[in-house]
Amino acid sequence: MKLKDYLQDKWILIMAICLFSLYVGVLFGLYNVPFFIIANYYLLLCLLLVGGMGYDYRKRRRFYRHLNQLLEQLDEKYLVSELIPSSNFLEGKLLLNTLRITNKSMKENVNKYAFSMEEYKEYIEMWIHEVKTPLASTRLIIENNPNETLKSIDEELDKLDMYLNQILFYARSSYVEKDFLIKELDIRKIVQLALKKHVKDFSVKKIQLSIEDTVGHIYSDQKWLIFMLDQIINNAVKYVSHQPKIKIYTTEEAQSMTLHIQDNGIGMPSRDLERIFEKGFTGENGRIYEKSTGIGLYLCYKMAQQLGIQIYGRSTVGEGTTISLSFPVSDMYFKEKKT
Amino acid sequence: MYKILIVEDNEKISQQLHTLLQREGYHAEIATDFQNIVELVLNINPHLLLLDINLPYHDGYYICKELRKNVQLPIIVVTSRETEMDELMSMNIGADDFVTKPYNVNILLARIQNLLKRAYPQTQQNILTYGNMNLNINKSCVSCQDQEIELTKNEFRILYFFMKNSGKVVTREELMTYLWDSDVFVDDNTLTVNVNRLRKKLDSVGGEPQIKTKRGVGYSI
Numbered sequence: 001m002k003l004k005d006y007l008q009d010k011w012i013l014i015m016a017i018c019l020f021s022l023y024v025g026v027l028f029g030l031y032n033v034p035f036f037i038i039a040n041y042y043l044l045l046c047l048l049l050v051g052g053m054g055y056d057y058r059k060r061r062r063f064y065r066h067l068n069q070l071l072e073q074l075d076e077k078y079l080v081s082e083l084i085p086s087s088n089f090l091e092g093k094l095l096l097n098t099l100r101i102t103n104k105s106m107k108e109n110v111n112k113y114a115f116s117m118e119e120y121k122e123y124i125e126m127w128i129h130e131v132k133t134p135l136a137s138t139r140l141i142i143e144n145n146p147n148e149t150l151k152s153i154d155e156e157l158d159k160l161d162m163y164l165n166q167i168l169f170y171a172r173s174s175y176v177e178k179d180f181l182i183k184e185l186d187i188r189k190i191v192q193l194a195l196k197k198h199v200k201d202f203s204v205k206k207i208q209l210s211i212e213d214t215v216g217h218i219y220s221d222q223k224w225l226i227f228m229l230d231q232i233i234n235n236a237v238k239y240v241s242h243q244p245k246i247k248i249y250t251t252e253e254a255q256s257m258t259l260h261i262q263d264n265g266i267g268m269p270s271r272d273l274e275r276i277f278e279k280g281f282t283g284e285n286g287r288i289y290e291k292s293t294g295i296g297l298y299l300c301y302k303m304a305q306q307l308g309i310q311i312y313g314r315s316t317v318g319e320g321t322t323i324s325l326s327f328p329v330s331d332m333y334f335k336e337k338k339t
Numbered sequence: 340m341y342k343i344l345i346v347e348d349n350e351k352i353s354q355q356l357h358t359l360l361q362r363e364g365y366h367a368e369i370a371t372d373f374q375n376i377v378e379l380v381l382n383i384n385p386h387l388l389l390l391d392i393n394l395p396y397h398d399g400y401y402i403c404k405e406l407r408k409n410v411q412l413p414i415i416v417v418t419s420r421e422t423e424m425d426e427l428m429s430m431n432i433g434a435d436d437f438v439t440k441p442y443n444v445n446i447l448l449a450r451i452q453n454l455l456k457r458a459y460p461q462t463q464q465n466i467l468t469y470g471n472m473n474l475n476i477n478k479s480c481v482s483c484q485d486q487e488i489e490l491t492k493n494e495f496r497i498l499y500f501f502m503k504n505s506g507k508v509v510t511r512e513e514l515m516t517y518l519w520d521s522d523v524f525v526d527d528n529t530l531t532v533n534v535n536r537l538r539k540k541l542d543s544v545g546g547e548p549q550i551k552t553k554r555g556v557g558y559s560i
Contacts, residue, residue, distance in 0.1 A: 133352070143355075144358045196520065199515055206527040209525075
């Protein structure tokens with residue numbers, strides 16, 4: 001609050017006092033009041049006016065300055081009403097009161113949405129589990145009656161299954177409430193489990209596979225991690241070129257372990273690479289080659305954030321793409337997060 | 340013959356599982372009375388139990404807990420819920436394994452086989468015979484007449500799969516799926532090399548019949 005603003009705000013009061021003083025001055029002149037008394041009167045008036053307004057100004061300035069500081073320091077600005085000190089002037093009290101009431105009503109509103117989102121998530125999870133039963137029976141029917149038509153239906157079911165998993169993990173990763181279980185995991189085992197789903201691609205497209213130096217233990221959630229690797233491998237086998245090769249290996253740093261999934265596929269330009277983790281981004285490759293939803297890697301990124309994994313990619317057009325996941329090697333990360 | 344009891348309230352799934360297990364050489368039975376599952380299990384006395392979690396009357400967790408008070412038979416929990424928490428829960432109440440819907444049939448069969456092998460070790464057959472070849476599973480070597488030759492892990496797996504599917508044409512895809520399911524991650528090239536090496540080894544000991552290549556399809560023995 002600047003002095004100028006304050007004075008502008010009080011201009012009616014100041015004008016009234018000035019007019020009144022002018023009027024008193026005229027009266028003084030008419031009744032021939034001695035100069036000494038006039039001077040005394042105006043001096044006193046000025047002192048009282050300046051002193052009184054100055055005190056009032058300083059009080060308000062201190063309050064609003066404090067408020068502004070709090071606003072600047074807080075990440076969650078809406079908490080400011082909980083922190084404002086009580087003030088001893090009317091506007092301050094009114095402001096505080098209004099803020100508290102609006103805040104409370106906003107909280108109720110937010111809770112209502114949080115609740116309906118939670119309900120929605122539960123419905124989605126239930127629905128997916130519901131759908132998996134007919135899917136399971138379909139698979140068994142196919143297995144029991146092997147022929148070419150059913151085999152081709154089975155391949156479509158694989159895709160359906162993958163999309164269902166995407167929704168499931170989309171619902172799970174969107175919530176603050178943690179849905180995962182951190183355990184010590186053998187990274188090689190996890191890679192193998194994720195690879196198994198893609199055996200058909202490796203066989204049909206004759207992709208050369210090398211799993212080198214994939215050793216070590218990390219702390220993470222098995223289901224989430226397999227889902228993430230599933231998405232990454234899915235991309236690697238999708239955008240293959242001639243004589244396709246996929247190489248999976250780890251490198252170790254002081255506090256972390258990094259898993260690399262490297263392909264020699266078509267690669268992508270750097271302007272696309274920057275955006276691969278964005279929701280709905282498909283890039284040139286996604287549009288030209290096969291249908292892509294732009295959800296897989298976005299989910300990976302979101303889940304990685306929750307699991308404390310750093311995810312990044314490197315790519316050269318015509319040479320291939322490497323997606324890397326950097327894990328914390330100790331479980332300290334999760335212990336710190338809890339406290 | 341192993342007896343397997345299927346406890347699953349979805350009729351289609353239990354029927355199909357029944358067909359599948361019978362085809363794989365097990366004696367399968369389907370539970371129909373879900374009110375007295377525990378008594379039923381004790382009466383039938385199966386070698387292995389396939390247990391769904393979502394059941395009418397009592398859920399699978401309850402049944403599993405009740406059964407564990409009396410019997411030690413291997414139990415595989417089958418469910419469509421699949422978080423780590425659900426898995427942990429199943430293990431805590433005494434299930435031996437956990438398979439999620441929609442299951443990969445090969446994985447389900449492999450788990451059943453493993454559990455049975457672990458639970459009833461003495462009854463396991465360890466020599467597989469086809470033509471004039473005897474495949475020794477424990478020693479992972481093959482013998483014809485008097486000659487014996489050792490096989491590598493990959494070669495052993497491949498021959499095992501061929502023998503199990505003798506008379507049929509095995510596609511490269513099926514062979515690779517089987518190998519990957521048993522944690523042998525060979526790619527297409529390595530597969531060709533391995534099959535050729537196996538063929539040479541079998542030739543060197545005079546193994547009959549030979550592995551035939553069906554162009555563009557796969558192999559048969």
